[in-house]
Amino acid sequence: MTNTAVHVEGQQPSLHIHMHEALASGATHTKGQQHPIKLYLVVWGWLFVLSTCSYLVDFFGIHGYLRPSLILLFMVLKAGLIVAVFMHMAWERLALAYAILLPPVLVLVFVAIMVFESDYTHLLRVIFFAPTA
Template sequence: MSGSTEHALEHGHGHEHDHGNRLYFTTWLWLLVITVLEVGVVLFHLPRALLVGILLLMTVLKAVLIVANFMHLRFEKLNMIYVIITPMIFALIMWYGVALDY
């Protein structure tokens, strides 16, 4: 073996990379499952309020998965909460602004 390969195996660096790939694969798999569920929910022709609520919940779940794993905020809970909650607040403000027109 080469010197760098032996060094990586001695200090366990090779295993960290494998764990990261498994984490990314699992995250992509969950995102796919949630997306398929979103499409399935739309096909059931549920009442509009229930449909919107379920779709918003699944969207927030997908956002949490992406922020936690791809933006590496899994261990920074407060930052993760800010990243998820702030756009929701802005969306509510914008919705309120549009709702006044009706």
């Protein structure tokens, strides 16, 4: 029994050193996730291209439903890139991504439903209140 106690006491400084090494290496890993600078530069490039495309819609004078559709498309693409990369949503858990991204998508769906319903209501009012000949 004493031999075992002496053997363990002899190894305690060694365990203490290994513990310090493990904590030090663990501390370097807990600083955060590092992404290559190339990723950020590529995203900045895409944001510049999408912004240029958005301005070109106005420059070329596109009219009708195509104009707001293109501007909204470029806006949503830019917002998606910013949220995914700069706000680190691409590396988050799926549940957190759903909790943040799903409500705005549902709001857009409800807005689309209201637009269709308002067109239907307007059509009924035009038909009902139309002057009779």
